[in-house]
Amino acid sequence: MGVRIAGKTVGVVFLVVAAAAMLLPFFWMVVSSLKHNNDVFTIPVQWLPDPVVWHNYVEIWQRSDMTTWLRNTLLLAVVVTVLQVFTGSFAAYGFARMRFPGRDVLFLAYIGTMAVPWQSYMIPQFVLMSKIHLNDTLWAIVALQAFGAFGVFLMKQYFESVPESLNEAARIDGLSEYGIWRRIMMPLSVPAIASLTLLTFVNTWNDYLGPLIYLRSAQNWTIQLGLKTFISQYDAEYALIMTGSVLSVLPIAVIFMLGQRYFVEGIASTGVKG
Template sequence: MSTLLRPAPVGALPLDSSPSRRRRRYLWRALGYLALGVAAVGILMPFYWMVMSSLKTNNEVFTIPIQWWPSDPVWSNYADIWAKSEMTTWLGNTVLLAAAVTLLQVFTGSFAAYGFAKVRFPGRNALFLAYIGTLAVPWQSYMIPQFVLMSKFQLTDTLWSIIALQAFGPLGVFLMKQFYDSIPDELIDAARIDGMSEYGIYRRIMLPLSVPALASLSLITLVTTWNDFLGPLLYLRSPDVWTIQIGLKSFISQYNAEYALIMTGSVLSVLPIVVIFLLGQRYFVEGVATTGLKG
């Protein structure tokens, strides 16, 4: 025992701090940073090419070899797209649709998740598994019945069709339930003993404690709705209800395509999402890191 507790000689290096081991550790760390840098360049390269293509003429977009920087930037593309298209209408429809779907999904997802996580009723686990199991069903398998249903309600060719179909989502319920499971049941039981109703507990306790998870769900839903193409393509036929993703296809005709304006519109469609993500990045990372932790 005395040998095990004997202090190391003064000036001696621990085994983990030997020069060779430290060099190997620094080498692996440098290789890791290099791999992350290469991956980051590969991910950001298409976005860089999109921005640079928005500053080219239509014939220069697909020139060989690729021009990574336009010789004469065409800044007028950002003015021409507003003059040649209904960009204001498309952006307005997209903002309205994304905001409505996000608010509804956050409300319905968090409200249903509270019931599954903190309210005890017969068949709760079976109902939750059945609801979450719909995530495994591809949308293409039931989009025709949905279209028939929307046609019966005369909601096709309106934004209400997209809002009605996307107001509820199992992914939001799953994410919020995982977060609510980490909140102690003793806190909820104490509020019930004090006479607070289930609606009061949800509004005054659960929602304030779940801001990071709500931010994560909001960002995921907003990006998904903003970038949705197939849904609006099926239901929105009139140009005055098009979203920006559907509106960009109007620059493609049977015999020609205005690629420079398509890239310009793509930049304008991506820019709001980038700004929103940068503003909410802290809450998004915190929500993803805490979702699923129980304790």
């Protein structure tokens, strides 16, 4: 009994230390957002700001187009997330419940695209977007990220955990495959949908390279592109960069806190079948 308690204690201490180590950069970011620019990289590190510069949160709105950046970022994140949930769940239902020749091979080939680095087909995508005149528009990002192999994989794994008998009973009652997907599979897959929603939203919100390549006009910038305006040729206003970073992290933190129960349940359930 004593060995078991000691083991649990060591485990808890390890988890607390690991959590503190992961949260330390975020704490430093918040603290730095409340400092003068010259105090951000002082040695030794000043963990508590003195004085507290609350004016940074006013100045960043005065000196930048933060409203436009946040609006563009939110628009992209919401639209891409909705499309990925829709297309991913729709394709996953076909792979999980429909029977057709070459289904398994097609699914493996589709999932295999996750192993291909984006850099290898980045230039062909850019040429394609140029030919259809979507460059320098938010629609370029939407078109490229509306479909995702990971979403199909995640939803398929969860759909396969739903008893097949529910589908068979629905077919006997005259429900079409579209109706089964909409009225049975989707309501039963809330944890998986929440997991896919959170992962896609965070990935789109934090994306920097995609907007950097396709969005050249200032009115189309996301917050990740906008923050680089505080970096000049000879100097960088790190305090304002940290302030903007805090503002960009807040929506993600709120969404995760609201959906973490479904997120954990969805991730834990996607590998369960039967």
